[in-house]
Amino acid sequence: MSLAYNWYSTLIKPSFAPPAWLFGPVWTFLYILIAISYGYVGYLFFTKRIPFIVFLPFIFNLIFNLIFTPIQFGLQNNLLAAVDIILVVGTLIWALVAIFPYVPWVSYINIPYLAWGLFATVLQFTVTWLNK
Numbered sequence: 500m501s502l503a504y505n506w507y508s509t510l511i512k513p514s515f516a517p518p519a520w521l522f523g524p525v526w527t528f529l530y531i532l533i534a535i536s537y538g539y540v541g542y543l544f545f546t547k548r549i550p551f552i553v554f555l556p557f558i559f560n561l562i563f564n565l566i567f568t569p570i571q572f573g574l575q576n577n578l579l580a581a582v583d584i585i586l587v588v589g590t591l592i593w594a595l596v597a598i599f600p601y602v603p604w605v606s607y608i609n610i611p612y613l614a615w616g617l618f619a620t621v622l623q624f625t626v627t628w629l630n631k
Contacts, residue, residue: 506575511629516622529612536605537561540598549601556594563587577627584623588616 508519537557544554563586571580591613595606 507572510577510626513622513625513629516626525615529615532608532612533561533564536608539602540594540605543602549598553597553601556590556597560587560590560594563590571623577623577630581620581623581627584616584620588613588620591616 540549540554540557543549544551563583567580567583567587570576570583591609595609595613599606
């Protein structure tokens with residue numbers, strides 16, 4: 500068992516927090532959707548079918564998504580993780596609005612990611628508040 504997991508398991512969590520085992524399957528599913536849709540958006544940009552401003556929020560979203568785990572579990576910083584999760588959801592909404600006029604299915608396929616992101620935001624802010 501990792502030190503990060505030990506630390507997280509000691510935090511006070513709300514009653515609606517999912518069990519730890521659920522995060523792996525959920526993120527596996529979401530990362531498959533992200534890989535397919537973001538890969539296609541990248542392809543559209545590199546083949547000059549969409550402008551950079553449409554591609555940009557996807558880049559930001561990936562960055563903010565990928566730094567969440569090191570912030571939460573590496574730095575063990577709930578407040579900074581709460582700020583990051585807002586940036587994840589904000590850039591995701593920006594991305595889905597930006598791409599919709601060009602490729603609506605990319606927005607639709609990312610609805611589960613958006614739903615999980617909104618849930619994760621509530622969860623993160625609750626954990627942050629309970630452990631201040």
